[in-house]
Amino acid sequence: MKTFLFRSMVGIFFGAFLAILMTFAVIWFGDVQTLSGNAFIRNSIGSMFCGWFFSVTPLYFEIPTLKLWQQTLLHFLTVSLLYFIISFGIGWIPFQLTAALLSILSFLLIYLIIWIGFYLYFRSESKKLNEELNQLQ
Template sequence: MKTFLFRSLIGIFFGAFVSVVTTNAIVYFGGKEWLDGGMFLKNSLGTIFCGWFFSVTPLYFETRSLRLLQQTALHFATVAVLYFTLSFGIGWIPFEMKSFLSFTALFIVIYAISWICFYLYFKNEAKKLNDDLRHI
């Protein structure tokens, strides 16, 4: 529970940080001097919620009773459902079949690349630790 709360706070703060940076970039680079308050609130809360669930859902990978395939499937399903529900609800993704398919393909590619990178990183770390243990 302590880990869940810590990761929740980190995710919420990270989502808020991304929201502020994005808003500042839109104002600075987009030349917008005025922002719609309702749109800002909706988008910033969406970004904060994304930060939260993207930081909490990796807890699946710390559940030792599940195999890696089960952990990955649960994580992917949870993140996909939450992200697409949020994205369609807020309006980040237009509610059209072409948009849905395009963003689903992009989501799967980004997820796969991220998963492979994390897998290779932790596999390399485990190899280093095992090598260090053999030399003791």
Template structure:
């Protein structure tokens, strides 16, 4: 429970930070002199929720009762479904089948790239640790 709370706060604060940072960058470099208050509120709440469920959903990988493929599938489905609901509700993705399918395709490609990169990184770390243990 403590890990869930810590990750929740990390996700919420980082989501809020990113919302403010992106808004400030848009004002500085986008030529905006004013921002739309309700739009900022909607997008910042969306950012906070998005970062929250991305940070909390990684807890699947700490559940030793699940195999790696189960953890991966549960994590992917959780973040993809929650992101689609959030993005469609807020208006980040236009509500039509073409954009929804494109978002799912992009999610699969990006998720696969990140998953493989992390898998190879941790596999390499385990190999190094095992080599060090053999030297003892």
């Protein structure tokens, strides 16, 4: 529970930080003089919620009773469902077929790249640890 709460706070703060950075980027690069308060609040809450669930859902990978494919499936379903509900609800992704398909394809590609990166990293780390253990014997 302590880990869950810590990751929750880190995720919420990181999401809020990203919301502020994106607001600055819109003002700076978009040459926007005024912002809608409602849109800012809606986008900020969405960003904080995304930060929260993206930081908490990796806890699936710390459940030793689940196989890697089960952990990955649970993580993927949770993250993608929550992300797309928020994205369509807030308006980050418009309700158009091409925009939705492009967003889903981009999400899948990014998820796959990140998953493979973490898999290769942890596989490399386990090989190093095994080699060190073998040298001790």
